[in-house]
Amino acid sequence: MKGNIKIDNTDRKILKILQTNGKITNAKLSEEVGLSPAPTLERVKKLEQSGIIKSYHAELNAELLGLGVNTFVQVTLKGHNKQNIDSFLSKINEIEEVIECHHITGSGDFILKVIAKDIASYQLLMLEKVSDIDTVDSLQSMVILSTFKNNKEIPLQQTN
Known part of the structure; x- marks a missing residue:
């Protein structure tokens, strides 16, 4: 989906948290943004479906994997x-x-x-x-x- 998608400050809080910890549970995420779990999950789903959240993945340590x-x-x-x-x-x-x-x-x-x-x-x-x-x-x-x-x-x- 292209173009500017309207997001509010709560969406921004969710995005900021997910950028630093993509493995956070919905319960912990909802606690950190000040919403109950159901609306928090709905917001995350909306951000995923809109394409703002593209994927989740682990950052690997290349040097420890022998790629120096x-x-x-x-x-x-x-x-x-x-x-x-x-x-x-x-x-x-x-x-x-x-x-x-x-x-x-x-x-x-x-x-x-x-x-x-x-x-x-x-x-x-x-x-x-x-x-x-x-x-x-x-x-x-x-x-x-x-x-x-x-x-x-x-x-x-x-x-x-």
């Missing part, structure tokens, strides 16, 4: 027509190490966030998978040395 290299890769395509873009997206969606893909403005066409075990694995991934996509013209890699902010919460403005 994170990079951003700026991709420039050989041409900017729909066929090249569709072909690139189809192939990039098959590469599980590409965890984000954004169409951008500026000198490149796409920015990818890529995760790999180590630099050797990353190099192999770039050589054998990403640069092998026929519509790719050039790649510019930026290895992430440290992350100081990685907030997954969308800011929600309160209204009076």
Whole structure:
């Protein structure tokens, strides 16, 4: 569902809480927002059905899973027509190490966030998978040395 969907301050409270704790029980959520459980559940269902709440998932510790290299890769395509873009997206969606893909403005066409075990694995991934996509013209890699902010919460403005 597109466009602005009207939400009130109670909906914003619900969204803020769910962004920080998607596993919260409805009873605890209702207590925190000051409603009884039934209307709280109805509001959550409304937010899910409207598309404001897209999904629930766990954030994993990549380093503990042996995935210690994170990079951003700026991709420039050989041409900017729909066929090249569709072909690139189809192939990039098959590469599980590409965890984000954004169409951008500026000198490149796409920015990818890529995760790999180590630099050797990353190099192999770039050589054998990403640069092998026929519509790719050039790649510019930026290895992430440290992350100081990685907030997954969308800011929600309160209204009076």
